[in-house]
Amino acid sequence: MAEFSTAVKYRGDVNVIYLNGFLDAHTAPQLENEFSKLIEENKYSIVVNFKDLNYISSAGLGVFMAFIEKIRENKGDIKLTSMNDKVFNIFDLLGFPLLYEIFKSEEEAVKKFNEIKKLENE
Amino acid sequence: MKITAVQNRILNLTKNVKFQLFLTAAALLFLFRLFFKPDDVLMLQVINEILVVTSVSFFILYLLDFLSKRSFSPVSMVMNVGILNAFLFFMMTFSGTILTGLFGDLSLEESRSGLVYYLVLFFYVFLLLISFSYFFITFKEFYFLKQKKNVSKHFNTMIIFILLASFTAMFGEKWDLEYISLSFFFISILLIVINSIKISWIAFIVKKEKLYVLFLSVIIAILFIVNIVNASDGNSYKLVLDHFSPSLTTFFKLIMIYGIIYYSILFFTTLFHLPTAEVYDRKAQEVTSLQYFSKLITQVLDFDELAETVTDIATKVCNAHGSWIVWKADNEFKNIATKNIGYVDVKLMTEYLHDIFINKADEKTEIVTLEKFNRRRELSEDYSVIAVTPLKAHNEIKGFLLTVKKSDFIFDEEDKNALETFGDYASVSIENSRLLEQSIEKERLEKELDVAREIQRKILPAAEPQYKNLSIASVFIPAFEVGGDYYDFFEIEDDKLGFVIADVSGKGISAAFIMAEVKGIFESLSRTSQSPREIFIKANEILRRALDRKTFVSAAYGIIDVQKETLYYSRAGHCPVLLIRGETVEVLKPAGIGLGLTHSKEFADALEEDTIELKGNDIIVLYTDGITEAKNSELEDFGEKLFEQILIENRHEDAGTISKKVISEISYFSKNYPQHDDITLVIIKWKQKLLNNGDKEWQNLAPQLNTGAM
Numbered sequence: 048m049a050e051f052s053t054a055v056k057y058r059g060d061v062n063v064i065y066l067n068g069f070l071d072a073h074t075a076p077q078l079e080n081e082f083s084k085l086i087e088e089n090k091y092s093i094v095v096n097f098k099d100l101n102y103i104s105s106a107g108l109g110v111f112m113a114f115i116e117k118i119r120e121n122k123g124d125i126k127l128t129s130m131n132d133k134v135f136n137i138f139d140l141l142g143f144p145l146l147y148e149i150f151k152s153e154e155e156a157v158k159k160f161n162e163i164k165k166l167e168n169e
Numbered sequence: 170m171k172i173t174a175v176q177n178r179i180l181n182l183t184k185n186v187k188f189q190l191f192l193t194a195a196a197l198l199f200l201f202r203l204f205f206k207p208d209d210v211l212m213l214q215v216i217n218e219i220l221v222v223t224s225v226s227f228f229i230l231y232l233l234d235f236l237s238k239r240s241f242s243p244v245s246m247v248m249n250v251g252i253l254n255a256f257l258f259f260m261m262t263f264s265g266t267i268l269t270g271l272f273g274d275l276s277l278e279e280s281r282s283g284l285v286y287y288l289v290l291f292f293y294v295f296l297l298l299i300s301f302s303y304f305f306i307t308f309k310e311f312y313f314l315k316q317k318k319n320v321s322k323h324f325n326t327m328i329i330f331i332l333l334a335s336f337t338a339m340f341g342e343k344w345d346l347e348y349i350s351l352s353f354f355f356i357s358i359l360l361i362v363i364n365s366i367k368i369s370w371i372a373f374i375v376k377k378e379k380l381y382v383l384f385l386s387v388i389i390a391i392l393f394i395v396n397i398v399n400a401s402d403g404n405s406y407k408l409v410l411d412h413f414s415p416s417l418t419t420f421f422k423l424i425m426i427y428g429i430i431y432y433s434i435l436f437f438t439t440l441f442h443l444p445t446a447e448v449y450d451r452k453a454q455e456v457t458s459l460q461y462f463s464k465l466i467t468q469v470l471d472f473d474e475l476a477e478t479v480t481d482i483a484t485k486v487c488n489a490h491g492s493w494i495v496w497k498a499d500n501e502f503k504n505i506a507t508k509n510i511g512y513v514d515v516k517l518m519t520e521y522l523h524d525i526f527i528n529k530a531d532e533k534t535e536i537v538t539l540e541k542f543n544r545r546r547e548l549s550e551d552y553s554v555i556a557v558t559p560l561k562a563h564n565e566i567k568g569f570l571l572t573v574k575k576s577d578f579i580f581d582e583e584d585k586n587a588l589e590t591f592g593d594y595a596s597v598s599i600e601n602s603r604l605l606e607q608s609i610e611k612e613r614l615e616k617e618l619d620v621a622r623e624i625q626r627k628i629l630p631a632a633e634p635q636y637k638n639l640s641i642a643s644v645f646i647p648a649f650e651v652g653g654d655y656y657d658f659f660e661i662e663d664d665k666l667g668f669v670i671a672d673v674s675g676k677g678i679s680a681a682f683i684m685a686e687v688k689g690i691f692e693s694l695s696r697t698s699q700s701p702r703e704i705f706i707k708a709n710e711i712l713r714r715a716l717d718r719k720t721f722v723s724a725a726y727g728i729i730d731v732q733k734e735t736l737y738y739s740r741a742g743h744c745p746v747l748l749i750r751g752e753t754v755e756v757l758k759p760a761g762i763g764l765g766l767t768h769s770k771e772f773a774d775a776l777e778e779d780t781i782e783l784k785g786n787d788i789i790v791l792y793t794d795g796i797t798e799a800k801n802s803e804l805e806d807f808g809e810k811l812f813e814q815i816l817i818e819n820r821h822e823d824a825g826t827i828s829k830k831v832i833s834e835i836s837y838f839s840k841n842y843p844q845h846d847d848i849t850l851v852i853i854k855w856k857q858k859l860l861n862n863g864d865k866e867w868q869n870l871a872p873q874l875n876t877g878a879m
Contacts, residue, residue: 072650072676104846105653105674109719112766116718133806137794141723141742142762145775 053081061092061160063153067099070107078107082114091123094156098129103137111147124148126156187234191227195291198224202413203287214339221414222336229302236306243314243370244378246307247385247435250428253300254392260296261399268293294413301424308427314370327360331423338415350419357423358430365431368438373453376446383439390432397425451583472602476506479570479595484508486591487556487584489572494560495519495526496568502526510573514548518555518573525557526569534558534588536580551576556584558592562600570595614677621651621681625847628681628688634658636666638731640854642824644832645847646795652847653680654793655687659695664731667695670743670791670851671724671764679720686715687722701726701739702778705764709741709772712765721765725791729783729853736789739778742766744797747790747813748781749820754813757781785857788820788827795848796831802841811838824852 051074054065062085070078085093095111097103115125128150130138138144150156198220205213271289312324334353340346371379400410400421410418442449480492491510495502502523504515521542525535535557539545545552558570570592574580580588625647633641643656653673661667669691673683690711694704704726712722725746727738738746742763748755759777766772792812799807815834819827828850835848 105672105721105723106676106719109674109721112721113717113719140744140758141721142760142766142775145760145762145771146767 063094065096069102071104072106075106091121128153128156187231194224251389330357335416335420338419386432386436393428480508486587492572534585556580558588560596621678624681638856640824642828643851644828650676654847654849655684666729669726672793716765721763723763734783736781749788783855787855789853791851793849795846799839800842824854
């Protein structure tokens with residue numbers, strides 16, 4: 048059915064996952080794999096860039112919930128960025144802005160991670 | 170008739186009974202010989218011969234039963250005859266010396282008497298009997314082996330003549346009637362020749378065995394000749410036998426002649442079969458492989474199992490040392506089955522062949538040598554040549570069947586042809602297997618979805634509750650893949666109506682089960698609490714524990730207090746509640762996180778509950794995203810705007826009509842695009858509270874009056 052793809056880019060200690068296409072019950076396992084891989088490598092600072100995501104279903108939203116606890120336990124976080132209005136609306140309805148930090152741009156999210164890092168080091 | 174009945178009865182006796190009968194006959198014969206000298210009196214001679222024939226017959230019958238339990242290959246039977254023949258040869262060669270040593274000159278009658286003599290004689294005859302009976306049974310087995318027609322008639326005729334020749338032999342010496350015995354004897358030989366001519370089983374053994382049989386048959390034929398020559402001169406063995414029973418001597422002679430004839434013919438037949446042996450072997454192999462394979466086409470439900478079998482047969486078809494299959498997946502060729510070859514070797518050679526795979530366009534089997542393979546040394550075996558056979562499905566090369574041979578072996582033209590033919594078969598069945606797998610999976614999914622839809626249907630309310638001041642309508646249209654929508658009404662007291670709409674994340678049967686759970690939760694909570702917020706906080710507590718981390722439920726819950734004309738509502742991550750009041754649509758969207766997404770505190774902190782005083786003709790609309798996200802063929806959403814517009818346009822209708830209108834607009838909008846999520850719509854229209862006189866004043870009331878009534 049709908050096409051979906053992911054790409055991962057490493058920006059220093061922060062890992063950025065780019066989503067493309069339609070994220071629904073059928074394509075959600077792809078994103079799950081991506082998260083599992085990062086967690087296996089102990090990479091817990093994750094930014095998800097929604098710039099090219101056209102659609103997200105409830106099953107797609109579930110993926111973020113599946114990993115967030117583990118990631119936060121390890122002092123990491125998932126930060127969401129660059130959503131179009133439609134996608135943001137779906138996140139918003141469910142109350143995700145209360146659970147996740149959502150940024151306008153990837154830069155801001157990465158910057159946030161780096162600031163936290165700095166604070167920790169001091 | 171009677172004779173056949175008797176014959177059958179004798180044949181059907183158990184093994185033990187036959188042996189006992191043989192022992193009895195032999196014992197009688199022994200006693201008879203001990204007391205009478207049958208040489209001169211015809212009557213005694215006849216009795217002697219009858220006893221001999223009876224003993225021999227029962228022994229052969231016994232042995233036949235004894236051996237029929239085991240099955241020997243033709244080659245081992247040939248060998249066994251050879252061994253017994255050798256044994257016979259030694260027995261005959263040394264018996265003369267031993268017997269003469271024990272009893273003196275055996276041509277003298279005085280030597281041939283006494284209990285010891287008879288004991289030794291019987292033992293001696295018994296040994297011969299074993300050999301000859303075994304020969305006879307083996308010849309019979311050979312004769313019937315791989316015979317297409319029922320030819321027992323010929324064989325039985327031969328047995329009758331052999332018996333006649335044996336039995337009449339006693340008349341020859343003393344009564345000058347030798348010609349009777351002799352004619353039977355020659356007819357028997359003629360029949361033996363006829364019965365030996367067609368040796369069909371030789372075609373069914375492989376080349377190696379044929380060579381072995383060729384070698385054995387010539388030696389054994391010579392042994393038979395030596396043994397019969399040994400028996401025909403004045404050997405003590407012949408003397409003893411002649412005096413014991415002329416029938417037995419003739420019988421032995423005929424068996425030996427049978428042996429000579431059969432093994433000579435066997436030798437020549439094998440010789441003639443040799444040049445074509447290899448071709449025959451291969452053809453036989455192909456035939457069995459293809460038979461085996463065509464059977465598999467209908468049987469194999471398991472793709473992996475089928476792939477295993479294909480590699481297995483591929484090695485046999487072309488006598489290769491190993492075989493594997495690569496199958497295209499995501500533009501990569503992956504090994505899916507191997508036979509007689511290690512994974513590391515397969516990996517190395519698959520890498521080497523990669524370019525060939527990509528450039529291969531025709532269906533021919535291609536032979537690739539490994540001479541130029543720079544990593545050939547890393548292979549665990551000395552593989553030298555690979556045959557690459559494409560496997561096609563829908564006229565597209567989907568994979569390759571690889572067969573590999575070691576150094577000094579080649580793939581010849583016939584191997585190539587066999588592999589190509591086999592490749593076609595393999596392609597068809599692999600394709601079938603894949604299609605079957607897919608359709609089974611599809612059927613399973615459909616069954617599962619049927620169950621899910623059934624659960625959903627039973628969970629949703631059968632009818633809307635009836636309230637005096639409320640016009641209530643609900644529509645639910647399930648998607649093919651059950652979407653997990655749920656709505657319900659709770660008649661709390663006479664004047665309070667609770668209602669909920671929810672959407673479980675995910676689809677299918679798992680969503681349906683969670684729906685059932687959610688229904689239970691709201692069903693019970695609606696009785697204990699009259700605050701939507703409280704109900705949600707408790708529901709979240711339960712669902713947080715019950716659901717796995719990635720599953721959640723969005724919901725909106727409202728309570729209408731008819732007396733107080735008030736709506737209390739909360740929203741847990743669900744689509745907003747719409748309130749149509751006059752020409753405006755109020756989007757009621759109090760803050761709240763989806764159920765099951767977070768722990769109680771965070772959930773409770775975020776959750777709001779709002780209150781609205783209802784006015785006449787207020788329309789409360791609850792929906793799931795199946796409505797706003799319904800798509801047309803351009804993949805555009807139905808959207809909130811259009812939805813609200815329809816609601817406003819139809820605000821004067823009752824709830825049922827409004828809902829019908831909305832649904833018909835949605836179906837029109839997305840007529841060219843399949844519905845992919847459940848659609849749920851609940852419309853509750855508030856009719857103004859009844860006036861004191863009981864008139865239904867709400868009907869067609871102007872909006873300004875409406876406000877006044879509050």
